[in-house]
Amino acid sequence: MSNRNRNSRGPGRGNGNSQGEEVHLWNSVKDEIKAALESINASNGNTREILAQDSYMTKNKDSTDSQTEEDKLSELLRAGVKVNESAKAQIESILEQLDVLRAVQKNIEEAESQALGLTGPRERPGGSLSGPGRAGSVRGAGARERELHKEREREREQRDKDRDNREREEKRERTEREREKENKEKEKEKEKEKDPASLYDFDGAGDSPVPSPMGNHTRKLGSVAGSAGTRDSVPPRGDQDTSEKGDSVPPDTMPNAASIARSKILYNKGQEVAFKPKPANPTDVTDWYLGRVIQVTGEGKSRRYKVQDADPDVPAEERTEFRTSANSMIGVPEAGADLxxxxxxxxxxxxxxxxxxxxKAEVISTDAATGKVNLRFEGEENSGTLQVVERRFVLDYPKDKK
Structure with missing residues (x-):
């Protein structure tokens, strides 16, 4: 009886088929952990690249091609999404295999407990202990776990397939959007070719992102120019009736020879200009403002400019930007230029x-020592006040203005 009981204990835990099952699962888990760590490290590296690219774009937004840098950032973000999804799938697989491994261990422990009589020995009809039944139970548990593992693998493959399908669908939609955008641009260019007036106008309502300053609103420029005597008036266009003077006349609907000539002038990035924003309403009148060219796009008749307002009361990174064309701009000479x-x-x-x-102003005289110009601005004719302005900020009056 004692011999039979000792023999019925069979192989111990960690031997035979159960050992192979556990070792296989554990080796698989270790391999998955290594792969997951590599994916996590790649994700961390991608995050550092994204932060570096964002910082670079912020510091160099005025000296780089913004579209190219944004494309680089978008590529890094897409790569980050992909590597993070891969890491997530690997971690989920590790957790699943650990669950399987724990289940195998539990079944083995239960089988050993039965063999040791801790849960009460089972007897065959003849009265002997069911030692061989333990081996059958372990083999059955191993088969069930293998089936469970295969099912997990199928589910993971299905998730990978679904993810690939989503990526293909997103790529297709992105391609369609880009194609639609290109078609709109082509249609827009065709319309410009049909309508000569559009070559000398803005690109539509989107040219001025926010309403431009109007009327008596003036902006402090520091010591750009001084004044002769006590200035006892406000800037022009106040309560004076200038309905027949200068810029108070709405622009012509078709370009004349002067505006056509201005449209042929080429401006460079970083150049200071006087520019005239397009009014929000056709009946409104806008003034000429000091700005700086920050972007040049297109060639020939399609050449367009992005100009940043020089308002000193607003931080440089928050100043309003306008899209405009050459016929609505006048170049400002560089400091120190021989004029x-x-x-x-x-x-x-x-x-x-x-x-x-x-x-608009009238030249009264020029200071030979400093080169500055004494001017009488429109609307100040009766005040007797003259203003002193640096020579480079005294420009030719647009000949297309009545």
Whole structure:
């Protein structure tokens, strides 16, 4: 009896088929953990690259091609999504295999407990202990776990397939959007070719993202120009009736020779200009403002510019940007440029002192020592006040203005 009981204990835990099952699962888990760690490290590296690219774009937004840098950032973000999904799938697989491994161990422990009589020995009809039955139970448990493992593998393959399908669908939709955008751009170019006036106008309502300053609103420019004597008036276009003077006349609907000539001038990135935003309403009138070219796009008749307002009261990164064309711009000479003197009585477009707005003015005289120009601005004829303006901010008055 004692011999039979000792023999019925059979192989111990960790031997035979049960050992192979446990070892196989554990080796598989270790391999999955290594792969998951590699994916996590790749994800961390991708995050650092995204942060570095974002910081680079912020620091160099005025000196780089913004579209190219945004494409690089988008590519890094897509790569990050892909590697994170891979890491997630690997971690889920590890957890599933650990569950399987725990189940195998539990079945083995229960079988050993039965063999040791801890849960009460089972007897055959003849009265002997069921030692061989334990081996059958372990083999049955191993088969069930293998089936469970295969089912987990099928589910993971299905998830991978679904993810690939989603990526293909997203790529297809992205391609369709890009194709639609290209078609719209082509249609827009065709419309411009049909309508000559559009070559000398803005690109539509989206050219000015926010309403531009109007009326008496002036903006402090510091010490760009001083004034002669006590300034006892406000900037032009206040309560004076200038309905028949200068910029108060709405622009012509078709370009004339002067605006066509201006449209042929090429401006460079970083150049200072006087620019005239398109009004929000056709009946409104806008002034000329000081700005700087920050982007040039297109060639020939399709050449367009992005100009940033020079309002000093707003931080540089928050200043309003406008899309415009050459016929709505006048170049401002660089500081220190050798410029010819202005003639007395000449009508000019000049930067009003302590502001970033240009107005129509008459040249009274030029200071030979400093080169600065004494001006009488429109609307100040009766005040006797003259304004002193730096020569480079005294521009030719647009000849297409009545």
């Amino acid at each position: 010819k003197p202005r003639s007395k009585g000449e009508i000019v477009l000049a930067l009003y002192p302590d502001s970033t707005t240009f107005y």
